Amino acid sequence: xxxxxxxxxxxxxxxxxxxxxxxxxxxxxxxxxxxxxxxxxxxxxxxxxxxxxxxxxxxxxxxxxxxxxxxxxxxxxxxxxxxxxxxxxxxxxxxxxxxxxxxxxxxxxxxxxxxxxxxxxxxxxxxxxxxxxxxxxxxxxxxxxxxxxxxxxxxxxxxxxxxxxxxxxxxxxxxxxxxxxxxxxxxxxxxxxxxxxxxxxxxxxxxxxxxxxxxxxxxxxxxxxxxxxxxxxxxxxxx
Numbered sequence: 357x358x359x360x361x362x363x364x365x366x367x368x369x370x371x372x373x374x375x376x377x378x379x380x381x382x383x384x385x386x387x388x389x390x391x392x393x394x395x396x397x398x399x400x401x402x403x404x405x406x407x408x409x410x411x412x413x414x415x416x417x418x419x420x421x422x423x424x425x426x427x428x429x430x431x432x433x434x435x436x437x438x439x440x441x442x443x444x445x446x447x448x449x450x451x452x453x454x455x456x457x458x459x460x461x462x463x464x465x466x467x468x469x470x471x472x473x474x475x476x477x478x479x480x481x482x483x484x485x486x487x488x489x490x491x492x493x494x495x496x497x498x499x500x501x502x503x504x505x506x507x508x509x510x511x512x513x514x515x516x517x518x519x520x521x522x523x524x525x526x527x528x529x530x531x532x533x534x535x536x537x538x539x540x541x542x543x544x545x546x547x548x549x550x551x552x553x554x555x556x557x558x559x560x561x562x563x564x565x566x567x568x569x570x571x572x573x574x575x576x577x578x579x580x581x582x583x584x585x586x587x588x589x590x591x592x593x594x595x
Contacts, residue, residue: 446492448500452573453585454493458484459566460594465559469552472544474536477555480592481529491522494569502572510572521565528558 446454461480468477484490498514532555535548544552570578 446489446496448497449577449581449584451493451496451500452577452581453588454488454490455497455566455569456582456585457588457590457594458488458490458493459563459570461590461592462559462563462566463595464593466556469532469555470544472535472540472548472552474532478529478532481525481532483590483592485522485525485529490525491518494518494521497569497573501574501577514569514572517565517569521562521569524558524562524565528555528562531555531558 461484465477465480468474468480494514495518498511498518502510502514504511531551535544535551538545538547538551540548
């Protein structure tokens with residue numbers, strides 16, 4: 357009933373608008389007709405523009421009223437929007453396992469740097485950041501396990517690592533990428549060695565941060581996830 361009243365309240369003034377606009381439009385059109393047409397009977401002069409204007413206005417008004425009806429109708433019958441899905445696609449246990457595997461994937465990198473295998477070194481880093489989604493894993497563990505209610509000091513430490521470690525991994529990857537474009541006739545050139553040593557510095561810091569984060573996790577959670585992480589297949593060397 358409320359929708360019907362609203363619809364009628366929209367229609368009644370609209371009908372008056374049509375009549376007013378029709379009369380005004382007819383007067384304007386009559387003023388523009390040629391002198392020859394003005395000598396035709398007045399009834400014809402009035403009726404043709406009136407009919408054309410009224411039909412056009414009714415078409416336009418019909419669309420507006422239909423839109424108003426649908427809008428008011430949906431406002432009453434639309435269901436309440438669903439609550440947004442959980443922003444974490446990585447569960448707490450899966451996040452812990454990802455951090456464990458990332459720590460293992462950093463182990464072979466010094467050997468790759470020594471051999472000048474820059475692509476292999478970058479593959480291990482990118483597997484952590486892109487495939488295992490290290491930043492999302494750190495955030496999931498921090499917000500779902502290392503909460504302020506559990507331990508405020510651990511929570512603050514974990515938050516700092518969530519912010520700093522992904523940036524450090526980006527710097528590590530960029531430093532390993534640069535030597536690829538430095539010419540080397542045989543083995544690792546001095547220019548490549550310079551960036552290799554810089555990459556090892558970033559690597560050492562990344563290892564320390566990962567170990568620090570893992571030390572924040574309760575022992576029982578670590579115990580069950582270390583076993584699960586060892587069963588996960590990774591297409592790269594982990595040790």
